[in-house]
Structure formats: C-alpha cells, structure tokens
Amino acid sequence: MTVRLATAFLFGTLLGTGAMAQSSSPQFVNTLMPQPAHLSVQSGTLELTTQFTASEDKFHDARLDGAVARLLKRVENQTGLQIATAPASGSATLTVTVDGAGEVIQSDDENESYSLDVTASGAHLQAATVVGAIHGLETFYQLIQPQGAGFILPAVSIQDSPRFRWRGLMIDSSRHFQPIEVIRRTIDGMAAVKMNVFHWHLSDDQGFRVESKVFPKLTELGSDGDFYTQDQVRAIVAYARDRGIRVVPEFDIPGHALSWLVGYPDLASGVGSDGKGNNQGPYAISRIYGIFDPVLDPTRENTYKFLDKFLGEMADLFPDPYMHIGGDENNGVQWKNNPRIQEFMKAHNLADTAALQTYFNHKLLPILQKHGKKMIGWDEIFAPGLDKEAVIQSWRGFDSLAASAKAGYSGILSAGYYLDHINSAEEHYLVDPLPAGSDLTPEQSAHILGGEACMWSEHISPRSVDSRIWPRTAAIAERLWSPQNLRDVDDMYRRLWVESVRLEDFGLLHLAAEDMGLRKLAGTQEITPLKTLAGVLQPVGFSERYQLQHTSQLTPMDHLIDAVRPDPPSRYQVKITVAEYLKDPAGATAARAQLAAWFQQWVDAAPKAQQLMAAPLLESAAARAQQLGDLGATGLQALDYLDKKQNAPADWKQSKLALIEEAKKPVGLVRFTVLDPLQELVNAVP
Template sequence: MRLKALLVSGVTLMAASVGSAAYAQQAALMPLPAAMSAGTGQLLVDGGFTVALAGPADPHLTVAAHTLIQRLSAKTGQFLAGAPVAKGATLTLTVTGVSAAVPAPQEDEAYTLTVTPKGASITAATSVGINRGIATFAQLVTNGPQGWAVPAVTIHDQPRFPWRGLLLDVSRHFMPIASVERTIDLMQAVKLNVLHWHLADNQGFRVESKVFPKLHQLGSDGDFYTQDQVRQVIRYAADRGIRVVPEFDMPGHTTAWLVGYPELASAPGPYTIERHWGVFDPALDPTRDSTYQFLDRLVSEMTALFPDPYFHIGGDEVNGEQWKASPAVQAYMKAHGLKDTAALQALFTTRVQAIVARHGKHAIGWDEIMDGDMPKDVVVQSWRDTESLKKAALAGHAGILSAPYYLDLSWPAGRHYAADPMPENLPAGLEGLILGGEACAWSERLSPENLDIRLWPRAAVVAEKLWSPKDMTADIPAMYARLDSVADDLAFAGSRHRAANEAMLARVAGPAGVGAVWSLAQAVEPLKDYNRSTQRPDAVQSTPLNRLVDAIPAESAVAREFGLAVDRLIAQPGDTAARTQVRSLLERWQTAETLLAPYRQATPLLAELAGPAAKLTRLAEAGLAAADAVATGKPLADRAAAKKALAEAVEPGAELEFAILPAVTRLVKAAP
C-alpha cells in the first residue's frame, strides 16, 4: 500500500501543539522544513487562485510566480491565471530586496510561509528564498473532499548547507538543452541550488569555444552548446535560484581536447574521441609553457562566459602513464626534483589554479588536487569518502561531498539518505568549511531518454539531506513513507521518470506487450556500483541504452514493499494480511516465465530476458513454499530445491539483479 500524507480537505493532521519536527514528518514534503506548525482549516486552490508580488521589482520574482502557477496548473489540472494581480490575491510573494543577476554562493535562502483559510504569503529576502518557498507550497497542495487545498500552516525554513548540487555529465552522453532545463526545474522543486555542469571529458568537449574552435568542432561529434545556449541556461537557472558551475576536467580526461589540439598532449597524436569508458593514458603536458598559455586563453574565455565565482578544474584519475613514457617529461621531472607523477600533477594544478585566480575565480577540484600546495580558497570535492573531506578541512580547504551520492550507481534511496556530509569527529570550528554536497549523474549509461529514471525521485533524498536539520533526516522508513508522494509531485513538475519508464518498457516488450515483462520489471533492479561494466566490458558510447536494465528504476518500490511484508510475516506468522500480500506478489512473479515464453525469440531485447524470467519463476516458487511453511509452521517440503533457486537467482543475467532475492532468502531461512 502506498503511504501518503493526510494533507487533505477536512482532515486535521496533527494538533498545533505537537512539535514541528513531528508534524513535518507527517507531511509529504521533501526536503522537510526546519520549523513547521499546523493551523486550523485550509486554503482552497481553485480556478480563482491568484498570485501577487510585493516589495522591490525583480524580474526573477515574476518568473518565480509563473513557475508556481505552471506547477499548480499541472498538478491540479485547473486553468489558473498566469499573470500576477495587483490586489486580492490568494498568495502574496513578498521580498525585501532585489536578487542579483545570478545567485551568489552564500545567498539568504530563508523564507517564511504562512497559510490561513483566507490567504497565504511567502516572504523572503530575495527571489531566491521565494523559489524555496514556492517549492514547499506546491508540495503542500493536495486533493480532498472540497477539492484542491493547502492546510493552514506556518513554516520558517532555511537550509542546513549552502551548497546543494547536482552534477550533470553531458560529455559521455550529450544532453540537449530541454533535458538540462527540465533538470533545473526539478532541482528547483526540491531546493537544490547548484548545477555542476560537467562539460568536457574523454568522450566530448561540449561548449563552443571561439578562441579554440577545434575543441568543439572536432571533439564533440557536433553535439555541443553554443555560447548563446550556455547563457540561456544560466539565465534559466538564475530565475529559479540556481547557480551554474562549469567543469573542464584536466590534465586527464582530456582526450576529446587532443583531437583538435594534439600538441597539448604528452605524446604525439593523432587522437580520436574516446568511445569506451574508463581511465585512459592521454593527459595534457604539464612541462611546456605553451600548455599554460593555451589554458590561460581558454580559461579567460570560459570564465567570462560563466559568471559564477567558482570554476571546476577536475584533476581526478590521472594515471601518469603517458608522462612516464615521455623522455622529455621524465627529464623535466628530474631537473625539477619531482619524485613521481603525483608531484608533477601537483605542479600542474598549482599553475592552473593561479590562472583561474588571475581571471577572478575560485578553483574547485576533486580529491587529488590536495596533493599540491594549494591556496586555502581552493575547494575540494570528494569522490572518495568523508575522510577525504575531513583531510581537506584540516588543511584549511572548504569541501563538498559527493562520494555517497552517485545516482548513476543505482544505490537505493536509503543508502544515500544514511550518508551525512559532515565528517565525524571534525574538530570544533571547522564545520563551516563543509559547504554541503552534490548528487552525481555520470552518464556512461544515461541518455536523454532515461535520465529522469535514474535521477528522480532519489535526487530529492539527497536534497533533503543537504537542506533539512540533521535530526530530521535520520529516519529512513519515514523518508520512504513520503517518497511516493514526492515522486508524484516531481512528475507534475515535469519529471519523466514514470513516463519514460513506461515508454521504454513498451519498446522492450514489443510484440509481447508490456504485460509479458511487467512482473519481471518489478522484481529486478540494475546491477549496482560498476558491476554493469564487469558484465559488459565491450559497451561503448554508441551502445544503445534501450534494454530492460536501462528502463527500470534503480530501486523497485514493489520489491521494497514485498520485503516489508515478508518481515511482518516472519515476525507474526499469523498475520493473514501480510501472508496475502506476500503470496499475491509471489504468484505474480511465478508467471514470469510463462508470460514471456511465447515471445522469447521475437526480438533480441526479449531473448536476453528468457533466463531472468525462468529464474524469477523458480525463485517465486521457492518463496511461495517458504511463505506457506512460515505461516503454517509445517516443514518446508523441498529445501534443496529452494536453496537451488536462491543460488541461481544470485546472477539473473542481462545486467540485472533480483531485488526480491534478500526477502525470499529470509523467508527460506525462517521456514521450519
């Protein structure tokens, strides 16, 4: 059963005297507000709903009002007035100051939202805080006996961390402007505030350079953003209170640069765009002044294009092989007393950081940049762990945590939610150096089609971890209880995580019809971590992302519900409701092989699912027998067959794993 908040007309959620944290946990909000108390009654959101603006004129505020109207229209299906009104509005947005053209790193994002049966208001210092308030207001709108409404409530809210980002890798698989802007819309909906735009890597240089045009002309396959498009995205993000921080990874991850400018490399060319995934040898030559002259001109151009005060220079995963094989580089290292390639990279990073600083920006880099003697204003982004972040803080560097928030690795939402950006045992006084964190969407196996399936709603869980007070983000079951409703809200805000899932499943099913693969799709998840690369090392940039593994969510909600029902049955064998739910799902999965059998050779997409479907059927049969044994107290008839089914299910094939395997295993172990 899907758990939804009782924020509906005529229902009193909780008395106002109850603590705001407890009240907020009941609401289908994500992130949870810092302080929230219930009022009496509700405010209707009907066809007469209007918005007024108050305070200094600010074009960002006008866009914020339109954004809210669009979201409410999509959510309620009502035709709402799009233009702000002068007086008598349902909701008034009030600012005390005018926001800058683009948000700053330390914006005042606090807001106060007040709702009574007669009207509502959101007040904030600038339109940035208003954007955070309208995200909450839109989530509060629910349907009930009297129609769409918002419960009477007072919210005082502000973020825990100032840096709450999402890294979008557009190098490995290019994402068109529509995908980027939709991602920004969804970031706004959950109060993320930094788009980390990973624009250049081995597989593509994705920004027009007028100074060095061969970067995008030869290094992008024609898939790049013009400078006008970049400005468009920056404006679009600023209207929603979101910063845009570019990343140009160097000295490694630069093969696409070298296609047009091989003279930058530490070994002679020619070079071609890298089509595979992994860590590769090519790297910029850190020993030649011409390299830094090139970078000075490129950084000058790109820092002028991107107004944010931070500029990401990458710095990760340089294996040093090209440097070790170059007599000229080795001679340079010997002459300058550099003991290894890590020391050489530290020299490179120091010089590049100076270039970035000369152009008025603060450099950001991945963990490896700490190997050099970096100025204290260089920010470290950790892809390793919180200990690396702690090391950076001890050295005086501000830090951003990404290690536990890799959305492309298909971890469950609960695993992301359990990770806190603040390192343990950090000495007092250094807490302010932990700026926050970023969810990462590396795109080896992401496309414009399945991007939302991989990002949403799990990115909202990371957003809450970075926004809400720490003591409100410790309850993983409570988080999951809200996640379904949040997923609904994100769909109304434009996410295609459900629509794309359905469309891609229909493609996979083809002549068989979606019903033939539906039960299998609910029982499986993509392989976690980097195990997909292990199963299919031949995957390249052009490998289609059109299989079942690409279409399904990272986490099966049905499998999770099944696991909870199994646990209830094991704890209370007489729980007939739990037994019914467990058996119903297992009986559905038991039909997987039968449903698919007539079509298993119809298409290659279906043929690869024959093995997983057969294994799922046997796994379900083992689960049914075990569930009956648990419920009745009678011995499991064929334990050997059950164990064999469990063993077979460890490797379903097709880059999948059975999400229901742990719960079925618990059933078999619990059976007498």
C-alpha cells in the same frame, strides 16, 4: 514514523486509499521533500479556489515575477482550478514579501532562507532574497493536498533554511551527450527539491561538449558534432538562475582531456615524433572508458596561454564564481616518459607527478583568479602545496573530505552519491557529508560545504537518464537540505514516491520510460506480464555492467537493463511487508494477503513474460521470467507452511535457498530486488 505506520501507509496506497484518498480526512499529510528545518502544524486549512491570487508586496523583479507566474500555472495544473495566472496587485491569497534580489551572481553565500505561514485566510511567504522565495514557492506547491472534492493547504508555520550551502547534481555530458531538453527538465527537477548547483561535466576523453569560438577545433574535431552552442549554454544558465540554481562548468584537466588533443595535439605531454613533444598526435576521441596516458603538458607556457584564453572565454559564458578543473585520474605516464618533462621536474624540485600536478594547479589558480573564478576540483587536487582557496570534491569518501577540512580546505561530498552505482535511495539518503559524531571542530565542519549527486554517463541514454537521476536524487537533496537527525527511511520513501509523481510535471520520464523501453524491446503494446517482471528488477551497477558487457561509448544502450529502474518500489515494499508479516505471521493478515497477491501475480505473469522474452533483445534475460515464477511459487509455499506451522519437507528449504542464490546472479545485466526478504521468508519456515 515506525515501520508499522509506513506499512499501513503502503497498504493504503496499494489498496487505493493512499495519500490522495486520505484527503477526505482533514489531517495534514506531510509530503514535503525536502523536509523544512522547522515546521509547526496549525489548525485550519487554506482552501484553494478559482479566486486564488498571488502578489509580491515589497520587492519584485523579473526573476521573482517569473517564479510566481510558474507557481500559478502549476497550481492551476495540479488543482484543475482556472485561476488568474498573472501576479496580482494588492491583497492576495499568497503574499510574497522579499527584501531584495539577492546576489547579482548567485554564489554559495546566497541567503536561501524563507518562512511560510499558511492560515485559513491566506499564506505569507517571506524571504531575504529571490532565491529564498523560489525555495518557499516550491514548499507552497508541495503543501497542496486534496481534501474532499477540492484542494487545500494545511495551516502551517515554516521557517526554513538549508543545512548545506552546496546541494548539487553533476551530469556528465561527455561520455554520452545529453540533449538540451534533458538538461532543462533535470534543472526543473532540481529546483523542485531545492538543489542549487548544476555541475556540468563538459569535457572528457570521450567528447568535448561546449562551443569555443576561440578554439573551434575543440568541438569541430572533438565532439562528433554533439555539443552545446554558446547560445544554448547562455539559455541554460539563465534557465537555472531563474530557478535558484548555479551552473558550475567542469573542464577536466590535465587528465581526461583526450578530446582536447584531437584538435590541439600540441597541448599533450607525449614525446611526439621528434622526441621533444613537438609534432604530436594524431589523437582521437576515446570510445572506450578508463584512464588514458595523454594529458596536458604542464611544463610549457603555451599550455597556460591556451588555458588562459579558453578559460577566459568560458568564464564569460558561465557567470558562476566557481570553475571546476577536474584534476582526477591522471596516471602520470606521459609525464614520466617524457625526458623534457622529467628534466623540468628536477629543475623545479618536483618529486613526483603529483607534485607536478600541484604545480599545474598552482599555475592555474591565478589564471582562474584573473577571470574572476575560484577553483574546484576532484580529490586528487588535494596534495601538499595546494592553494587554500581551492575547493575539493570528494569521490573517495568522508575520510578524505574530513582530512582536507582538517587541513583547512573547503569541500563537498560525492562519494556515496554516485547514481550510476545503482544504490537504493535509502543508501544514498543515509550518507551524510558531516555525519553525527564526526571529530571535526566547528571550524573544520564549516569547511564541509555540502554534496553533489553524480550522474556519470558511460551507461546512460537520453531515454534512461531520468530514471537514473530520479527519484533517488530527491533523497540526496533532502539529506543536503534538511536537519542532520532526519533519518527515517520509511517516511522518506513515503514522501519520495509522492514527489516522484510530482516530478513528472516537468516531462521527466523516470517513471514512463520503463514501459517505453519494454514496448520497444518486446515490439508490442501488450506488455503487462513484462511489467510485472520489470517491477522486481533493477540494473546492475556501473562496474558490473562494464565488466560483464565490456561497454564502450559505442555500445547500444537499449537492453532490458536500460529500461528497468534503479530501486523500484518493490525493493522496499516487499522488504517491509515481509518484516511486518514475520513479526506475527498469524496476526498480520493484511501483510500476508499482500504478499500472497504479489507472489501469485509473479506466478501468473511468468509464462506470459517468458513468451515475450523470445524477442532478440530480451533473450539474454529470459531466464528471469522462469525465475520470477519460481520465486512466486516459493513465496506462496512459504506462506502456506507458515500458516500451517508445518515443517517443510527435508530438502524444500535447501532447494529454495539454492534457487534464490541462483537468482542472485547478474543474468541479463539485471538483478531481482526482492531476494533478501524472500530468503528471510524461506528461512522462517520451520
């Protein structure tokens, strides 16, 4: 799809003739996300009526029954048609043919493929496994589109399977605890876009978040009371499995383990009060963020005895074949400062602390194996001597991932998928775990298992977490599922915004929480002008916020930055509309009208927004309201000069570019999303 088409779509949406209204034409509007590997559009449509039924005609089990029942409920909810919500026996509108259950414990080897054929007379979903069928049911749901007064599915033939076997999302439940409801609705969203790994970061310096019955002090002393019970974990694992999603727990060791040491200080590598590593502590949960000295002691057998018991307990709780041991950001200070550890390193020929950590991992591996687990860890575990079975999760980037693949290690990419960096969906979308033109051999390429979006939680609350994850993660999910050559950003956004609305079905608040936040901040229901402002703002990224606000775990997360959304539609919309307009200022009347309407809206909203921003928690961003009006006026003036093909006064351009430059500053911890195209517009004025 070209920019022109995307823009046409955009205006359609804005004028109220978007995806839904297009339904009066029988044309198939592809809103699938992720795009399937192979899709061919046939002629005809399958009408959805109250007679709609679904049946499982070969194999079925409780998991498939549940998935079909959920689909039926969602079809009903989407179409308003009252249908029988129990799977039918015998012939049905949708027949689901599954060969068998698939793996007893879903692994990264699970066959996830399916095919879906829709004709005017019915739909047929085929899959080797229940997981494949679960993915196919999501495709079926996404194919539903309005037509006239009802809903149809276009006739299509789809053969689909994922490009990568590991399509994950990590949530850090340590730095800010995330309630079970958040985890549950996130898993729903993941299933909707065919992700298959929920990576649960359960321990870190700032909190230990899962109940251990063997070592109860882990949460008694290391969690502030915010942790998941084993019953809750089991329920989440079952919930995820029902949706074709594995749960990979992470227990970050030997670094990032301060919360462990609060209850079990003997595990630490400090010299202790006797200088020999005994009588250690007391340690406390860290409230601040960063890399801390205290780490587990890899030289004492007691550490491994503890880990054996603890990881054994967790291995029972989390059935996934993998266990993530973190392994990142150990600064080695305690190891360097402890004479006993230094001696141990000499005795074992360990040249540096990296070698000692590899020694630690090497000792860990048989423990994990004993409990039936494979090891996965962050980039840092990739060091000489690492066992070939370990999988590496790269936060450093593709080069690091490629290097480990060349060395024969499997890995997944997370660099470029850090949601807390507040990049656009577009930027995430174009990051590829295996980019075209990489120099990896086919064998090495096979070591690239996939990728994971990462939701680190320094700066998120249960209210903001959804908008930090969604809808951007859907773009990452498509990157990991769909063919490599699918890189059409315009079409991605068109579909992303439809998917974003669909995701609200699960109670995800990624769209609703902005207004909730604005109402709270302003203390009133009447937030229309604030909404206009918030619509062209987004949060600053992780590092910037950390530096500007000096955040800690105790910093309240309730400012404007916590309400506004990353990559709101305005960013892409204004960008393509300005581009469309500047291609032909005289001819692009729709684009010009749309720009003028936006600019006028900003001008109108500014003074009212400014009044509302007298509220204490908005005051630090109050300058944004004034700027909004100035930017709108600038845009209107630019359009005016361009209309008249008239030179602007001598200092106009300079002063407006200065204004835009000023607006780029991270005032109030938020950024405007529309400055680059506005700058182009000003620059285009003769």
